[in-house]
Amino acid sequence: MSDFDPKTARAQVAIAGARGVTAGVLSDQPRKDVVRNGLFGSLLFLGIMIALAGLALLVGDNLIKGWPRLNMDLLTNGTSSLPANAGLHSAIIGTLWIMAFVILFIVPLGVGSAVFLEEFTGKESRFARAVEVNVQNLAAVPSIIYGLLGLAFIARGPLSLGFTVITASITLALLVLPVVILVSREAIRAVPPSIREGSMALGATRLQTVRRQILPAAIPGIATGIILAISRAIGETAPLIPLGAATFVTYDPSGPMSGFTAMPLVIFNWVKQPQEEFQVLAAAGIVVLLAVLIAMNSFAIWLRNRYEQRW
């Protein structure tokens, strides 16, 4: 083909002919397919647009409604029965305390369970399968059930920790633990067997393999799971209600044994109030909560991209 010169008239006729034939053959039969493809594509596009439109509506509506109250006062005022004085301060402090302890619980427990299930039991063993099914079931249990569990066994009963920050933390940790375990297991499973086998072949023990090879390689996935779990925990209202979360406190929660309130609860309470001003306040509160969530999710994505490894 080296002596083929596309500029000659003959060559151009040939190209035009070939093009015509190709177009004729390809467009003749699949016309239906072209329509179907286009239709399918636009359906998918419509799907994503509905999801995005929902989010945009939520953010936009609350931003517009809550705008007059989106200022520093919202972050520095405590709870109040007078809408003009009300703010999120004690709720934010409460949420931070709760989340701090949630992180302390779920990281070792979640990652530990995942490592045990993936590396220290036979994957096909009956025990591992039973645990897997149960963990997946637990992930689907409605959150209010965890609230009642927390009330019966943590606030009262065997642990008797009362209606405190630590009770809320343990309950929320139990609630999101299945998510952490499931995601961490996936992350560990995604580490190629060659890495594991290579490490073992060089004489490393199981513990050494996990510590030096598996965990470092799985961290991006595990971190994503943990942050998604925290994002879920931060927005949970239902399990906190039976745990005696106050909608109003005159003080800031000051430690694990302190009484508490949390952001979603205060917002939920504001929505219920008859005064119009509280609705504005609730909208502003929702914007703050969304901002915190978006920040956390962005952090998760950044973390994953930064540490991601390809083989």
Place this chain on the structure above:
Amino acid sequence: MNSRKFFATTSALALLAVGVAACGSDDSTSSDGSSSTPTGLSGELRIDGSSTVGPLTQAVAEQFNADNPDVEISVGESGTGGGFEKFCAGETVMNDASRQIEPEEEALCKKGGVSYEEVQVANDALTVVLNNENPVTCLTVDQLAQIWGPDNPVSSWSDVTDLDADFSAEIERFGPGTDSGTFDYFTDAVNGEEGVQTKDYNNVGEDDNQTVTGVEGSEGGIGYFGYSYYTENEGNLKAAEIDGGDGCVAPSDETVQDGSYQPLGRELYTYINTDMLQSNDALQPFAEYYVDNAVDIAPQIGFIPMTEEQQSASASVVSGG
């Protein structure tokens, strides 16, 4: 990139959250301390109960706290019944209630070894609201029962007997959920038995603002809730006058206080754990402060205050307790 670094980061994150939280609380203690003179009174008051009474207790607590910054007060709103469950287990010192304690709850308190006093703190008018297009102005208890009764409630306004105006729209009902003290009180007063009501209604749960929206948007709409939800939405809705046998009476501060708004005028209470009066230094002063100031605070947040007689009755319960 190693696992140690990752775990260091996570623990740092957790510590950071603790640090920020701790800083925040230091912050406010110092600002509270400097803004008012401490009375030396300290302690913790955990209060729970009715979401109807909750806002009043919160407002009182807020003012009390300005003078007594070292008393830590929390007010939850798990409902009258939910609150009694904690109160009778000795987990709270006070329980707000939009109705009186029930026999089962009395038994629960007895079992939990909790003795208590009932203190009235305010009044409320259960308000029946109608759409502005609705020409009907007054409803008798019997007519309410025709609309809300458990068996075959009427479906159109034209089927309600002896109305004071002709109206033919379909009836659309909006009411609170069955956990609500307001539901208990209304069903008892209208249908003669607590908890009995037609199931054909829009259950708004604890969110009375949905009733406002619903009745506003439906010509034949009818709903009921506490008086403050009506005063905040006056103009968008109208309140039906209620004929309890002695003529039509509109809900208002006066008609509730003089007892003529019947049978939907009600008293709001808080229950005080009397055993804790000795062990918790802050409880007695707070209870007295509540009764002394509830009359002034109530109107500011849409409550109907106690009459002088009611207040002195409450005051004697608190000081005698």
